[in-house]
Amino acid sequence: MTNRGIGRVERDSMFPIPSASDLRRKRLRTQEAPTVDTMLGNIDLPDRLYFKFANLIYGAAGISLGDARRGLLRSRLSRRIRTLGLQSFDEYWSIVSRQDVLGDEFVEMLDAVSTNQTEFFREEQHFRFIGDTVLPALSIHGRTNRTRQLRFWSAGCSSGQEPYTLAMVVRESLPAGAAWQVRILATDISTRMLRIAREGVYEEGNIMAVPRRLRQRYMDREKRPRGDSYRIRADLKRMIAFRRLNLMEEEFPFSDEFDVILCRNVMIYFDRPTRERVVNRLYEHLVPGGYLFIGRRESLNSLESPFRLVQPSIYVRP
Numbered sequence: 001m002t003n004r005g006i007g008r009v010e011r012d013s014m015f016p017i018p019s020a021s022d023l024r025r026k027r028l029r030t031q032e033a034p035t036v037d038t039m040l041g042n043i044d045l046p047d048r049l050y051f052k053f054a055n056l057i058y059g060a061a062g063i064s065l066g067d068a069r070r071g072l073l074r075s076r077l078s079r080r081i082r083t084l085g086l087q088s089f090d091e092y093w094s095i096v097s098r099q100d101v102l103g104d105e106f107v108e109m110l111d112a113v114s115t116n117q118t119e120f121f122r123e124e125q126h127f128r129f130i131g132d133t134v135l136p137a138l139s140i141h142g143r144t145n146r147t148r149q150l151r152f153w154s155a156g157c158s159s160g161q162e163p164y165t166l167a168m169v170v171r172e173s174l175p176a177g178a179a180w181q182v183r184i185l186a187t188d189i190s191t192r193m194l195r196i197a198r199e200g201v202y203e204e205g206n207i208m209a210v211p212r213r214l215r216q217r218y219m220d221r222e223k224r225p226r227g228d229s230y231r232i233r234a235d236l237k238r239m240i241a242f243r244r245l246n247l248m249e250e251e252f253p254f255s256d257e258f259d260v261i262l263c264r265n266v267m268i269y270f271d272r273p274t275r276e277r278v279v280n281r282l283y284e285h286l287v288p289g290g291y292l293f294i295g296r297r298e299s300l301n302s303l304e305s306p307f308r309l310v311q312p313s314i315y316v317r318p
């Protein structure tokens, strides 16, 4: 058959020659349908690598990803891999697996998989309890033993709303004029969250739960092109020391004892043995009679620890 003939070949019912549009239709039908993952630009994460990442993260930060958070790890780290100009999870693994928990990329990876959600006056009943019950009791104790020192620890402080709320409540509740020395230690594993916390600037949408009276006393409003923001005043900030701390560390790098520890909505992602270890270590850093607050959805019920329950999510060291 000559080339000239091809254009004129009749479409024959036994050996049909597909037209261009037939071919297009067929290609569309047979092409692998794009999955949601491909459409989102997520990079392939084979099983063997997923479990390596999950083990690495568990060993370093106690965060137990399980199979349920695989999609989260894949989508968040895919973004990170593209930002770094890498092609695959294998390449990314060869970077993070060589770093320790303080390594820059390791920190980025932990940030990508941890949940940092928080807000001012979150679980407000805790702050009411601190203002109405804990502080009056501590201030009587502090006056009688003449220390006039109060020490708080916000462990897992995220972007700072928790320790700033605590600072406002303490300032509002302590007897006027009393010369109390109040220190709040605020720690988190995430350097990104600590940066935001130290800066102490929040958009209007974030401070809705802060009563107007407290906003006026402790925050400065700043005009911004895209809506106002609120800056925590220096005198409130001075009450707080922000530090990076991994709750998984064998020993915490201080010997301080605290009157109150808030470790709320942090251990929720730890497995049971890790929670038990952390809770008992927190216990050692509380004074007798000191309080531990955990998240309202958390409980120490299934853990071996000497804490005594005061009311759901509030415990005391006997």
Ligand SMILES: C[S@@+](CC[C@H](N)C(=O)[O-])C[C@H]1O[C@@H](n2cnc3c(N)ncnc32)[C@H](O)[C@@H]1O
Pocket: 060, 061, 062, 063, 114, 115, 116, 117, 118, 119, 122, 155, 156, 157, 158, 159, 162, 187, 188, 189, 190, 193, 245, 246, 247, 248, 263, 264, 265, 266, 295
């Ligand atoms: C959901 S936020 C809770 C913030 C605040 N406590 C609250 O209740 O609003 C959990 C925080 O725990 C931190 N976190 C997770 N694992 C940690 C670890 N091993 N050591 C210290 N902080 C950790 C995360 O970075 C995150 O900022």
